[in-house]
Amino acid sequence: MDIKKRIKELCEQIEINNKRYYEDDNPFLDDSEYDMLVSELRGLETKYPEYKNPNSPINYVGGFAADKFSKVKHKNPMLSLANAFNINDLKNFYTQISKITNDNFSFFVEPKIDGLSISLIYSNGKLIKAVTRGDGNTGEDVTENIFQIKSIPKFILDKSEYLEVRGEVYLSKNDFKKINHEKFLNREKLFANPRNAASGTLRQLDSEIVAKRNLSCWIYYYFGNRNFTTHSDSLDYLKSLGFMVNSLSSKANNINDIFLKIETFSKIRNELEYEIDGVVIKVDQLNLYEKIGYTSKVPKWAIAFKFPAEVKITKLLDIVPTIGRTGRVTYNAVLEPVIIAGTTIRSATLHNAEFIISRDIRINSAVKIKKAGDIIPEVIGSIVDNEFFKLPIFEKETQCPICNSCLEIFDGEVDQYCNNENCQGKLIKKLEHFVSRAAMNIEGLSEKIILKLYDKNLIREIYDFYDLYKHRDEIITLDKMGDKLVSNLLNAIEVSKSNSAELLLFGLGIRHIGKKMSDTLLSIFNNIDNLFKASFEELVEISDIGPMGAISIKSWCSVKSNIQLYEKLKERGLNIVYSKMKQKNNNVNIASKKIVITGSLSKPRKYFEDLIKRNSGIIMSSITSKTDFLLCGLNAGNKLNKAKNLNVKVLEENDFLSLVEEENENN
Incomplete structure (x- = not known):
């Protein structure tokens, strides 16, 4: 080698x-x-x-501080932990400590929560800052988002000038399932596991999303001016202040106690309401920490015992490609049934062809299966043995499995697509998407009923749903249909015509235009006609849209058949106006005004973005002649110069705040 x-x-x-x-x-x-x-x-x-x-x-300790949040240097580095994977690793950990100190010592054993590490800083009893681990020395300021977590106290009785606690932000298994179910309904990419869901949520720019997702936080460490004898004493104190301290944590007198506690955690881990991926063992006596010492990355007085992933081996019977509404090809594994975490698994996702090729997964091979986050079955890879090399190497499909059209790959992507607009697979998925709960929400139009209507040639395009009343008698005769069911179905279709327009826009299935983006676009343009008439320059200026979204909209509108489809929907009386108007403040001086933010302001940028949105203003990313205001803080750069050159009105922070009615002023 x-x-x-x-x-x-x-x-x-x-x-x-x-x-x-x-x-x-x-x-x-x-x-x-x-x-x-x-x-x-x-x-x-x-x-x-x-x-x-x-x-x-x-x-490196871990990750990096992302640019989308302010960076904060930790007063005390947030170190990682060394890992133990077996009993011998734990024995070596114990032996090394015994060699360093002759003092009597014991341990404190805690469940290793699978979440995102956080530092919470309090001053005079008030939470003033929350910072992620980042690279261990510098993290991201996520204070605004931490304020949305109910289990984290915002005020405590300890009035020290500086008090720092550290913990793990996590998402319960039930909340994780709810979030992924909602993402599934919205045809969005699912989170792989609760840890990634928690991390993705905490690093959201929209604090409203954070508030909805019900994050929690276990606290596991104290930095302050109180002198505690043991780590366990410090946690008792934090618990008295109102912090969540895990009740399963406990003392261990020796290495055998540690082994027993690990065995207990291993048995109960699947019954817990949150994910744990191991057990953390710390020396309990705080006065020994400096003596035992640190490496540049980890403390020597603590270690994390990692549970092995629950992986099962079964046989891969087949690889089956399917076509989505955008034409994207997804490869799926057909498996010999295997039980993982109490569930029988018969199929799993293989994502795309590159995923299969990179892991050299072959049909009829023995494969390792795991459930990501105990939710999503996933093939890890094939078992490589003598029989494996006799099996044919996987070759990606070159033609659509439904219509036989050539599959294509877009620049910068790995997924394959069928671009035949008349592909039956795509049409069926488009029809299902249009009536789904996240889009037009037409109750009663199940996948089975859509297939029946399609087979009878009663629907081919989404506007055909609104002509079904003409075929009432024929529909009633279909298998397992009936007068009452058909009446309810036709009524639901009629009611959907009055839906707010962002549901229709999402239902059209424009690539890269999801549910949230549909809402954002129509809150700005008020109706779909205005959106479709907007120039590329107008679209790309909107900070939440970006070039990809702008290109998708203009590309969709450039196809004659798409515009014809949209016009036929309008002819059938579907609402194209954004009617989900949020209640506005009395002062609407910035309503519909295009505003760019630059420079350092007294509060996080997110605060001012929320204020603009609440007052129906439009946040833009760059200065143009159509910009109404530049909200300007300290150390402004090129945007200020460009605003002056284009005669765009520049507002300092106080001037801006005088235009709007601030909510929760005393918070």
Whole structure:
């Protein structure tokens, strides 16, 4: 093996997965696979130090502070923990501590919550700042979002000038299921597991979304001016202040106690309402921490025992491609039934062809299956043995499995698409999407009924739903239909005509235009006609839309058949006006005004964005001649100069606030 080359490969793989895990909240590897890469790299760097990269990812604590939030340097570094994967690792941990100190010591054992680490800073009894771990030295300021978490006290009785507590923000299993169910209904990408859902939620720019998702936080560490003898004493104090401290945490007198507690956690982990991926063991005596010491990355007085992922092996019987409403191809695994976490799994997603090829997954091979977050069945990879190499290598489909059209890949993407607008697979999925709860919400139009109507040639396009009343007698004769069911169905179709227009826009299935973006667009343009007439420049200026959304809308409108479809929907009386108007403040001086924000303001940028939205203003990302106001803080740059050149009115913070009626002024 070329050691230097292997070290370089491992560094690259770990860096890529660090970004996907910490920044994108979209991991490609499961924890056990990632840990194996890290373990291999650490071993090679130790054995061959001459090949060690000075920028090795082994030197990093974790992720990075994203640019979309203000960066804050931690007063005390937020270190990671060394990992133990077996009993021998724990024995070595205990032995090393015994060699360093002759003092009597015991341990404190806590469940390792699978969430996002957070630092909460209080001053004079008030929560003033919340910062993510980031790279361990610098994190992201997520204070506005932390204020949305009910379990985190905003005021405490300890009036110290500085008090810092650390904990883990997490999402319960039930709330995770609810969020993924909602994303499924909205045809959005599902979260892989509760940890990624919690991380993605906490790093949302929209604090309203954070409030809805019901995050919680367990607290596990104290920094302050009180002198406690043990870590467990400090947690008792934090609990008395109103912080959530995990009741399953407990003391352990020796290594055998630790083994018993790990065994107990392993047995009950699936019954807990939250995800744990291991157990944290800490020396309980605080006065020994400096003596036992630290490495540059981890404390030597603590370790995390990681549970192995629940993985089962079964046979991959087939790989079946399916077509979605946009024409995207999804590959699915057909499996010999296997039970994981109490559920029988017969199929699993394989995502796209590149996923299958990169993991060399082959039909009729033995494959490893796991449930991501105990929810989504996923194929990890094939078992490579002598029989494996006799199996044919997977080859991606070149033609649509429904209409035989050639499949295409768009620039910058890995997914394949069928671009035949008359593909039956796409048409059926488009029809299902249009009537779904997230779109037009036409109750009673199930997948089975849509297929019956399609087979009888009663529907081909979405506007055909609104002509079904002409075929009432024929529909009644269909299998398992009847007068009452058909009456209810036709009534639901008629009622849907009056839906607010963002539901219709989402129902049209324009690529990259999801439910939230549909709402944003129509809150700005008021109706679909105005949106479709908007120029690319007007669309791309809207901060929430971006070039991809603007290109999708203009591309969709450039297709004659799409515009004809839209006109036929209007002819049938569907509402195209945004009628879901939010209650406005009495002062509407900035209503419909296009506003750009620049510079440093007295409060987080999110505060002013929310204020603009509440007063029906429009947030833009760049200055143009059509910009109405530039809200300007300190250290403004090119945007201020451009605003002056274009005679755009510049508002300082106080001038801006005088235009709007602030809500919750005393908060």
